[in-house]
Amino acid sequence: MAESQAPYPNSPVQIAAIRASLSEPRFATYLQKGGGNEAYAIALYLYNARVAKAFMFPLGVVEITLRNAIDALLVTQHGATWHLDAGFRNTVLMPEGLSTLDKAIQRAGAGAARGRVVAELTFDFWSNLFRPNYGALWRTGLNVVFPNLTKTTTRHDIQTMARSINQFRN
Numbered sequence: 001m002a003e004s005q006a007p008y009p010n011s012p013v014q015i016a017a018i019r020a021s022l023s024e025p026r027f028a029t030y031l032q033k034g035g036g037n038e039a040y041a042i043a044l045y046l047y048n049a050r051v052a053k054a055f056m057f058p059l060g061v062v063e064i065t066l067r068n069a070i071d072a073l074l075v076t077q078h079g080a081t082w083h084l085d086a087g088f089r090n091t092v093l094m095p096e097g098l099s100t101l102d103k104a105i106q107r108a109g110a111g112a113a114r115g116r117v118v119a120e121l122t123f124d125f126w127s128n129l130f131r132p133n134y135g136a137l138w139r140t141g142l143n144v145v146f147p148n149l150t151k152t153t154t155r156h157d158i159q160t161m162a163r164s165i166n167q168f169r170n
Contacts, residue, residue: 010042018042059169063123066162069145070126071118077141083117094133100125127166130159 010018015038019027027041030048034041074082082088083105089098104120105112129137138155146158 010039015039015042055168059165062165063126063169066123066145067118067121067126070129071114073137073141073144075114076144077137081114083114092134092137094131097125097128100128123166123169127159127162130155130162132156132159 019038022045027045030041030044031038034044071082074088078085078088078092083101089101093101100122101117104117104122104125107120108116128134132155135155138158142153142155142158143149146153
């Protein structure tokens, strides 16, 4: 049904099963928007699923492109094992970032390659690197990661965009 544009009639048993699988609080959101009409609430839920699916690929591309570009910058600044580099870990990263990095290293496994660790890091980790605490990282790095930026674009502008993307994504 999620792919279909045609309404599909659900029996009362099916509607009850859908409500139970979504949870009443989750279904209540759609039921309210649907004016109490269960069939319309289900149609809204499925429409929302299709919209989310439509954005999945472009959001994935943004996340992968951003993380790979920042990874390349960190390799240039802190070496191929930047994720283990004491200078990066103790001087650049804030405690929250260090904690997130350490969790990613644990998930990747002992001795995992940097690429595996990079893949384990969340979009939050990458987008948080644009916070003011990381201003020094971007003094010379912003145009490396974003080579087509206009001269007036700042770290703060990128932080705002990354925050918006992250909020939309979540």
